[in-house]
Amino acid sequence: MNNIVDIAIIGSGPAGISAAINAKIRHKSFYLFGSADLSDKVQRSECISNYPAFFDINGENLNEKFSAHLEKADISVVEKRITGIYNMGGYFALLSNEEEFDAKSIILATGVEASRPIKGERELLGRGVSYCATCDGNLYKGKTIAVICDNAPMEEEVEYLSELAEKVYYLPLFKESKFSAENVEIINLPVTEILGENRVSAVRCRDGAEIRLDGVFFLKQSVSPAVLIQGLEADENGVTVNRNMATNIKGCFAAGDCTGAPYQIAKAVGEGNIAAHSAFKYLSNQE
Numbered sequence: 001m002n003n004i005v006d007i008a009i010i011g012s013g014p015a016g017i018s019a020a021i022n023a024k025i026r027h028k029s030f031y032l033f034g035s036a037d038l039s040d041k042v043q044r045s046e047c048i049s050n051y052p053a054f055f056d057i058n059g060e061n062l063n064e065k066f067s068a069h070l071e072k073a074d075i076s077v078v079e080k081r082i083t084g085i086y087n088m089g090g091y092f093a094l095l096s097n098e099e100e101f102d103a104k105s106i107i108l109a110t111g112v113e114a115s116r117p118i119k120g121e122r123e124l125l126g127r128g129v130s131y132c133a134t135c136d137g138n139l140y141k142g143k144t145i146a147v148i149c150d151n152a153p154m155e156e157e158v159e160y161l162s163e164l165a166e167k168v169y170y171l172p173l174f175k176e177s178k179f180s181a182e183n184v185e186i187i188n189l190p191v192t193e194i195l196g197e198n199r200v201s202a203v204r205c206r207d208g209a210e211i212r213l214d215g216v217f218f219l220k221q222s223v224s225p226a227v228l229i230q231g232l233e234a235d236e237n238g239v240t241v242n243r244n245m246a247t248n249i250k251g252c253f254a255a256g257d258c259t260g261a262p263y264q265i266a267k268a269v270g271e272g273n274i275a276a277h278s279a280f281k282y283l284s285n286q287e
Helices: 014-025 059-072 133-140 152-164 265-286
Strands: 004-010 030-033 084-087 092-096 099-108 144-149 167-172 184-186 191-195 202-205 210-212 215-219 252-254
Touching: 004 014, 004 092, 004 265, 014 030, 014 059, 014 099, 014 265, 030 092, 030 099, 099 265, 133 152, 133 215, 144 152, 152 167, 152 215, 252 265
Parallel strands: 004 030, 004 099, 099 252, 144 167, 144 215, 167 184
Antiparallel strands: 084 092, 092 099, 191 202, 202 210
16 A cells, blocks of 8 residues: 555545645645646636635636645645546545555546546446556557547547557547547547447447447546546536535545536535545544
């Protein structure tokens, strides 16, 4: 087991930042996983008029203030994308590609996915559907795969997969992609369904065409909490939590947009605070 911290916070938006600040104040050891740019959703907000003490501020300026607060508190963001969380009984193992991070408790502050899961995506997870190129890429040496990617930085993982697979159907979900390789075919039609009984066998595109293949990789900026940790209760509204932001899994808490509407910064900050204090109580009881 690696060095184990008190709390792992997944997400560097308002909820995760709030949880991290409170953890720092209470002298807890923790990881804050996310992006050094913090929240892209906040960054793109033109005007925020309902956040107390910051009337009529835009998202860029609010993100700058969040960043300054983290710097003042000596809190750094671990720029790793968590692709799986495993409940080990007494602690959680968090995977980022081939790296493992261990924590006694976790706070999910992942925000919401920009798009809903494709039909078959959740059902065939682990049976041909993967979210981690480094973890599962070697399983598809010499095989045919599809790769669905929603951001340019992750095209490094597309390149890695193209070096392993015999054939790659690549579906970039952003306009500025310039990726090319001999065995890679760019598909501009979105996938509407992943087909297969016990394993992935094909994908269906919007025009009805089916592509036979062995696996599908989703390279997303954020992964749904219900995909990250097995057994987590969630519905179409988000992760199921009580008033203490506790989920159905002991030691696992959730806060912010991933718990459902309203999708407001003030709500996320408040829930991050509650989740952190609930984690403190949980840790105290464990001791």
